[in-house]
Amino acid sequence: STQIQLIRRPVGTPTEEDFATVTVDLPDLGPDEVRVRNKFVSVDPYMRGRMNESKSYIQPFGLNETMTGGAVGRVVESTSDVLPVGTAVLHGLGWRDLAQGPAAQFTALPDTGLSLSVFLGAAGMTGLTAYAGLKRVAGLREGDVVFISGAAGAVGSMAGQLARKLGASRVIGSAGSAEKVSLLKEKYGYDEAFNYRDAPVRRQLRAATPDGIDVYFDNVGGDHLEAALDRLNTGGRAALCGAISQYNSTERSPGPDNMANLVTRSLKLEGFIVAQHQDLQPEFAGKMTGWLADGSVVFDETVVDGIGNAVGAFLDMMNGANTGKMLVRA
Ligand code: NDP
Structure with a gap:
């Protein structure tokens, strides 16, 4: 699996040199585990805070550890009854092309006819942020x-x-x-x-x-x-x-x-x-997938190809190169 790791804590604006691309051999699946081929990986502003040593509401990223964060993909290998091969899933394992682990770390996504990417943006974490912030x-x-x-x-x-x-x-x-x-x-x-x-x-x-x-x-x-x-x-x-x-x-x-x-x-x-405000997610996702499907809410995504370009995508997003959600196509 190709993965991106933080190798140095940035001071000020991060650079490519603060990260490394590594290749990791994945073990065979244990019981109740899945292997997922990521389709889209999210880069988000909150990740900048996690690159610092100091703890805020969320633990800092570990040095020489793979960057975690939102991602969506499909199960390609499974020993789980709940998530068979082919299931679309959301997870938090981040900047890697293949993600693997206990099935409980992965959430099955509904079949909506929309691109899986919307569950990282419009109908996902960033959309819910807008909804919860305004409404509640x-x-x-x-x-x-x-x-x-x-x-x-x-x-x-x-x-x-x-x-x-x-x-x-x-x-x-x-x-x-x-x-x-x-x-x-x-x-x-x-x-x-x-x-x-x-x-x-x-x-x-x-x-x-x-x-x-x-x-x-x-x-x-x-x-x-x-x-x-x-x-x-x-x-x-x-x-x-x-x-x-x-x-x-x-x-x-x-x-x-x-x-x-x-x-x-x-x-x-x-x-x-x-x-x-995670308790609002079902209400929000129900409404939002409807609005996206009927076109009454529209969205843009700025997509960068290749997991190896995740750092560049993150840096570009911080500089405003994106319109709508910035994503990496894994
Ligand atoms: P965006 O898609 O909005 O990407 C970041 C944008 O920030 C850039 O496109 C750029 O747009 C703008 N920007 C960068 N530097 C500056 C600056 N100096 N002044 C003004 N704008 C700047 O990211 P998100 O939608 O994911 O996140 C937006 C905000 O919401 C962030 O502050 C993020 O931390 C926060 N957030 C908070 C959450 C929460 O739970 N509280 C959850 C998710 C996000 P431009 O071209 O306009 O400059």
């Missing part, structure tokens, strides 16, 4: 004006459309290129969008939100969070999903300079981790 954490209500940063990414492109499904009256998004801004308005149903590289976020968000905002879904942190705090209406709610603008920084960044808005306008900011 931000408590999105009918008529809310919603601002979403990182709007053309895996979470953001779903969040814009789900905000509408959940009753938002107006959805505003930001992203890092003119092409992405056009997609936000023409494809993902955003009413207004801006390129955060064009001018200060504070100024652009003010111009795009004459009536303020009621909900902020934060994928970026930093200047975006600060700008949103200025624009949140009384009783406004922010779901803090991520702060990708800071994942590679080696220095501490100054906090928002306008936290007093929380007091004067009774704002509520709440961070969340999608794993805490």
